[in-house]
Amino acid sequence: MTNPLLGPWDTPFQMPPFDRIEDDHFRPAVEAALEEARANVAAIADSDEAPTFANTVEALERSDETLGRVLGVFYNIAGADTNDTRQELSRDFSPMLSAFSSDVAMNEALFQRIETVWQARDSLDLTAEQQRLLYLTRRRFVRAGAELEGIAKDRLRSVTERLSSLGVQFTQNLLADERDWFMELSEGDLEGLPDFVVDAARSAGEEKGVKGPVVTLSRSLIVPFLQFSPSRDLRERAHRAWAARGMNGGDTDNREIAAEVLALREERAGLLGYDDFATFKLETEMAKTPEAVRELLMKVWAPARAKAEEDGLRLAAMMHNDGVNADLEPWDWRYYSEKRRVEEHDLDETQLKPYLQLDRMIEAAFDVANRLFDLEFTPVDAPLYHPDVRAWEVTRNGKHMAVFLGDYFARGAKRSGAWCSTMRSQRADVRPIVVNVCNFAKPSKERPALLSYDDARTLFHEFGHALHQMLSDVTYESISGTSVARDFVELPSQLYEHWLEVPELLTTYATHAETGEPMPAEMRDRLLAASTYDMGFQTVEYLGSALVDLEFHMSEAPEDPMAFQQEVLEDIGMPKAIGMRHATPHFAHIFSGDGYSSGYYSYMWSEVMDADAFEAFKEAGGPFDRDMAARLEKHILSAGGSQDAADAYIAFRGKMPGVEALLKGRGLDDAA
Known part of the structure; x- marks a missing residue:
């Protein structure tokens, strides 16, 4: 057959x-x-x-x-x-x-x-x-070594093939650790947890074949557990398991893999005539040099660390007032930060989350695409690879533009994180099949899926990537869609997040799961006012990972990556109560392949542009200005990699931005 x-x-x-x-x-x-x-x-x-x-x-x-x-x-x-x-x-x-x-x-x-x-x-x-x-x-x-000869060419081939195999093994080890660990909860352990967390824990228990609720290492479940569980012992146990992914010993330990990957990348760069892998990798990016990347990251590090340390003192005081005579630890930060958010912004996620239904947030993302680019989304009834997956045909003025698949719920068979990919990329006379994959907590059958505000941002972020694929209009597949410089690829996705903050969008689509009533204006305003809340923590945990990634690839490959990681964190003064967003053994961005190696900084590089780009809409006719949307589509979303990234941005905006808009957007412009 x-x-x-x-x-x-x-x-x-x-x-x-x-x-x-x-x-x-x-x-x-x-x-x-x-x-x-x-x-x-x-x-x-x-x-x-x-x-x-x-x-x-x-x-x-x-x-x-x-x-x-x-x-x-x-x-x-x-x-x-x-x-x-x-x-x-x-x-x-x-x-x-x-x-x-x-x-x-070759x-x-x-x-x-x-x-x-x-x-x-x-x-x-x-x-x-x-x-x-x-x-x-x-x-x-x-x-790739086409100009090499003899032994050097043969060695580069061996290095490349070994790196490819190591990346697969790293990813599979991480998935195994995430899939196999879970913590069973008694009914008493559910005390203090909001209904949506309890519901997600029970659903996760069913998925694991356990009668009662469980906490897994899915970010959409473990983060709210760390936010709301009053049990410090359970929070510590959960956080330690989360932080230990990829370094639990045995067959799934990633530490030796990371060391070998770094050594092989260093050798690869040397064979091609470069001083280090970061110099080789960044040559083709907007940043061009490791020094330019470090300059950007350190400009943000100082105010971010100052803000985080100031916030940490407040959280430690709250913890001591609770009678906990200990240092503030990483498993304490989210719990006391959530309490502080309620106190300072009167913003309780348990009250907020019912207004952020998954289906309504999907509708909101579609509506923005319609108002900006005339895109329409019609459900498609066709066989898909999993029952949770949904499909839509994307059209514009009756013309087929793409097929969009949404796979939103966490499961043990799915790797962690969120991403956008294609099953077919755009090229001349071929329209794409675009996939968004997320790991939101799946509710029990009788309840609607509810998102945190961060989840909703993730949904908009990945849909921004999807638009980059859907609106691509080039002749050749290898330069279509997101085939652009790594530190430019996050611009459309991070820019799209800004539309979630448009008040009229929240008024329309943030409706209560039970009553159908729109989010009260005062709650909406408090939500938007708190948009930079805890940004010191968020920025520091991200920058810690970005700086470790950069130093890994600028330096001689360390025999012990974990010791090197610690040295870097000590040199920059990483606060004790904040860990890296992605520690080395589970840093899939840089060890599952070359994609983000030396390039985890790219989210922040792109953020410099996305903050400036949204200002362009504000300066024009507002967030739904059609002329500005047309410029965005023409110069960035439809153009793929058909021109240099800096040239594309300048064609859209007229100039390259500075870091000021980023600091302002993160609420760090007045930090010490």
């Missing part, structure tokens, strides 16, 4: 035929697609025709379309709904795909054809987008 991954997809919008795909189909499909891609590449490299942009660069762009289609399905499912078979396949596929990438990048005949086209570029009458594709293609080959 025809493998459904390889045959035609006679489904709505040519979506993957999930109801016919089985795990046994993935290996033969990947092997067949790899064989096809290798044959296509060989045909290009060995061609007797003189090299042209069409028969070399464009042909290479199309050479692995089948492979991309198969892997688009596999890796989305493997991340969002994994099992033992899919994890084994991930481990097996990693060296296969890495070897293929190395073979392509194919001397192929590179010479690309080089020939590059040298003749000024006489080829290429469009701006074709010039960009040619530039990026050649750069990708050079940075």
